[in-house]
Amino acid sequence: MRKLKVYLLTGRTIEQGKAKEFGKTSNLYKDSVAVCYIDPSDMKTLGIKSNTPVKVSTDFGSVVVRAEKSSRGSHPGVVYIPYGPWANQVVDPETHGIGMPSFKGVPAVLEPVPGEKVKEIEELLRDSFGEGSKR
Amino acid sequence: MRKIENVICPVCGSLCDDITVYVEDNRVVEVENTCAVGRAKFLNYGLHRKPKPLIRKNGELKEASIEEAVRRSAEILTESKYPILYGWSSTSCEAIRVGLELAEEVGGIIDNTSTVCHGPSILSIQDVGIPSCTLGQLRHRADLVIYWGSDPYSAHPRHIERYTVFSEGRFQKSGWRSFIRRLSGKLVKKRLSRVAELILRRKLTFPEEKYALPPYFISEEERKLVVVDVRKTRTAEVADYFLQVKPNTDYEVLQALRMLVNDQDLEVDEVAGIPVKTLEDLADLMISCDLGILFFGVGLTMSKGKLRNVDAALSLVRDLNKRTKFLIMPMRGHYNVTGANVVFTWQTGYPYAVDFSLGYPRYNPGETSVVDILRRGECDAGLVIASDPVSNFPASAAKTLVDNPLIVIDPDVTPTSMMADVVFPSAYIGIEAEGTAYRMDHVPLRLKKVVEPPPNCLPDQEILARILREVRRIRRG
């Protein structure tokens, strides 16, 4: 399958803002943040359509999210995942000595992964963190 | 049905205080004047909430009494050598004051969400200073409004209509008129070119100069909206001018503008792909305005350069004050993150990342900031309030939080509360409890209580006060 080198941005969207008020365990929330907005020309290059699974990989991890055509174009080579547990699987935790991780502008690789599923929040947390601290 | 006016919306840093709320049977049933996010909050708060305190026993979260939860929390904090107390940006100042006392009592680190948001901005402000104002000054006076790395339509939806381009001020009219004119102009142009295409029987192309400023810019008296971003955001769509910059190049562009404002020559043809001519026009625009404002968001603080980007922006605006009146303001996200900075500063001298472990406040972001401490695995317990770091921190940092005893105080269920050892459901500030919050421009407002909270959901302030009392009791006896 084709792979594409991109810059990953994470941030707020109005959908994510609204959806979080419905509760972070809701489907609405998951749909608003387990998504990757991709420039239409990049989607063409990769041969994918909206609403299909893609894997975003960085030096720090990888995550499967839903691909969505970006209406904020044109921004080839730049993809956007809204804030949330999915985005935070792959951002750069390096704070450069000032306390702030690198949430924007992280080099990433984008590849379509047909057949793979986007994890539910409970599964994502379990796989990431185990069952929580042992006591 | 009760109608309550002048309610303050507890969501984002705009802190709109003109909300009308309709209450029936102790539930908000309708709201007026909110944006979509505010509306979602007022009408859906607590839908999934578990209104009883929880304690993790044998790996599972079980219901408990408030007293048990308080005792367990106090035990966790007193047994810990270096606890972190994190969050604070979505709770009241009254609660933050108790939180600081608690952090001092247990000798821990207290940090708020600035640490992953505008912390770098604060660091730059501490180096450069900041020429700023309250939002009303802009409503009255600003004729040039720039949003750089910030998309109000996504995060502060009513910002533009309440405070900047589409608001009405004493010295400046709303920019609605010119926006409608431009929109109609675009529509007319579209229709005319369709007709022309039908007549000429071929497609028309208009050579578009990607970076050129619109010709009417310098001459027009009305308010102008400029957006600088890496993608064409929703806000960019209503802007008079949108400048697209490549990711991680804001620093060069800001410094280049600064050179131009200081009458220095740029010896290159383009900066980060933007032609110098465009930058010169932009600099002219900034110098010739009556009062300009530069709003900036996490687009600057989170990308390469971080605080240096903000440094460049602050210095640019400071330098502009030699030529005209120019101000700058960070777009603060949560409704009381400014309040968290304000209260931290007056009580400890420092705005975030405060370490009490030596018995006095110490401040050194990078060392005393929460993400760094978590990454180094130095803390051994955590109290998280009004925040969701498990969702919002890089996973490797969140892991340390989760691997240690964790107390969570939150009105709702979040990924963080799902991983906690003690959970306190709290009352929603601004809906079920009163409290003071500070708007992004430091204006303090008192959030109202419009409904009663469920019986076990106490205000944050009260929960923290009980934990503090219990901590002191354990220490004494």
Place this chain on the structure above:
Amino acid sequence: MALLIRNGYVYDPMNGIDGEKMDILVEGGKIVDKLKSAEYEVIDASGMIVMPGGVDIHSHIAGSEVNAGRLLRPEDHAKDVELKTEITRSGVGYSVPSTFTTGYRYAKMGYTTVMNPSMPPLEAKHTHEELCDTPIIDKATYPLLGDWWFVLEYLRDGKIEECALHVAWMLYATKGYAIKIVNPGGLEAWGFGRNVRDIDDPVPYFNVTPREIIRGLCKVNKLLHLPHTIHVHTNNLGKPGNYETTLQTMKCVEDLSSGDKPCIHITHCQFSAFKGVDWREFYSGAEDIAKYVNFHKHVTMDMGQVIFTDTTTMTADGPFQYILHELTGNKWVNHDVETETSSGIVPFRYRRRSYVHSIQWCIGLELALLIRNPWRIFLTTDHPNAGPFTSYPQVIGWLISRKAREETLSKLNKRARETALLPSIDREYSLYEVAIATRAGQARALGLKDKGHLGVGGDADIAIYDVDPRKIGPSTQYDEYVKAFSKAAYTIKEGEIVVRNGEVVKVLDGKTYWVKVSSNSEYEVSEDMKRRFTEYWTVQFDNYPVSEAYLKRSKPVQVESEV
């Protein structure tokens, strides 16, 4: 708690007591002439000075301006820390201390009442929140009204009574104590980056002059019978040659005074007493100012004494603070407040080898020494603008001892030393005069009836300093006095011993004073104002006022007004 303070040398100028050895009796938080309770604590004040608790008429300790200063200066805090103790909270200094530290440090010097002089009305809640976290001392704060749009418009139209009604409302809404005026007209001009040149330069867009603002608010002050006079930071502050503006400012309300009562207070006058044309041709205008004050009864002022140290300037004078930034290149914070005022913060170091700073140092002391009536000139450093309040004892040393002044002079810039007037001034303050300059005079100017004296019925706010005035000569052994005044042997607040031997032993909450005007006409803001409210501000009318809940211990001072 009842106390018997025995055998101290008491200085109580309001009651004419000048170092008499006498006992002071305290019960129920007040000074009494007889103790009712059988149990009381005895403080042996033999060989010690007993004075009323210190009163500070002008010190920036709370609010958005001050907090911006705190934020700006982590480097200032790192060098001066306070550890948490059993009874006190931790904190930091140096020039902009955190709130708990501020309260403790004032108390340690024997001060018990402090006025915060600069409160932007829109952000009043912030000021009161901070004051609540400032322990021990009693406090009050002054809302900035000199550039408020309602004031500018009503005074332009000559509507003094409407103006007065709205000022009364503002004092109520902000829980304020007095009318503060800073660079009148200049702050509104600064909204677009401009300033006003003198007191007759009209404010852009508003067509009213600073003279009209000052006179108008002076009349309003009289109509409302406010306990303090208008509190004025003059136009052209910090500009060489500005002593003329200051003279004009004082003159412009000459005809508005009644009898011997002051009707204007010029604050931190040192910054407004510059003679000359630029930073080279720069001299002290103190003599001219003092001459005027000596012949006119309607003015009080405070020094704004310079201390040679690294400090932080912060005032509501936006344009001046910008100039300071340009002069020094230091980091600069600016905060304009819609419809009302502005502010600016710039770190600043006063250097002994600088000619200008040395003259500035002389000016403050010249004012204090040349103005003959000690009830007219008070000790301040405009904390932190000219120096931190913890330097007050140092200033006392300079006032009581010529030798102390000479010591400092010997280290100053040579040209200043040789050309200034100060070296030739012999006068030394007596301890009686010190008590006026640091307590009695300030309390009287503020109209605080229960403060600044040790008469029966007064608040039991008392400071006891361990230095024997009969044995230790202030003139020659001034450093004993400086030491004693830095570290009170006892500070008593409302009859409770809060400081012993310079250490805080008990923490309590002080009261917040504010003025409640009851008027003859309806005590209501006009419909006109309500309607225009949301046009002028970005907050709703209902959300603007500060409720009493923001004050831990609210102490309204009732006044009867004439409107």
